[in-house]
Amino acid sequence: VPQLVRAMKDDEDGGEAFANRLLTLVMVALGLIVAVAVLVAPVLIQLMSNTIADDVAANSVAVTFARYCLPTIFFMGVHVVMGQILNARGKFGAMMWTP
Incomplete structure (x- = not known):
C-alpha cells in the first residue's frame, strides 16, 4: 500500500501504470x-x-x-492485490463486503 500511495502522489498518471504493472505481475506469477x-x-x-x-x-x-x-490461490491473490489498490485509493466499501 505505501508504494501504491507514493505512486499515486508522485506519478503523472496518479499511479495507474504502477497499479497495472503490479496487478499484471501478480497475475502472471500466481498463474504460473x-x-x-x-x-x-x-x-x-x-x-x-x-x-x-x-x-x-x-x-x-x-x-x-x-x-x-x-x-x-490465483483468485484469492488477485482479490488481495485489487483490494490493496482500492484501499490505497481510499475506496473501502468493496472490500468491506468480501469474505
Whole structure:
C-alpha cells in the first residue's frame, strides 16, 4: 500500500501504470504457481499424506479435489492485490463486503 500511495502522489498518471504493472505481475506469477501446483498435485498429495497416496481410490479423489481447489490461490491473490489498490485509493466499501 505505501508504494501504491507514493505512486499515486508522485506519478503523472496518479499511479495507474504502477497499479497495472503490479496487478499484471501478480497475475502472471500466481498463474504460473497455480499451473505448476495443479500439474504436481499427485506429488503434493504424496508429500502431505503417505496414507492417502498408498490407497489408489483415496489418492484419485484427493488429486482431483486438489486440482479443483488449487486454482483458488490465483483468485484469492488477485482479490488481495485489487483490494490493496482500492484501499490505497481510499475506496473501502468493496472490500468491506468480501469474505
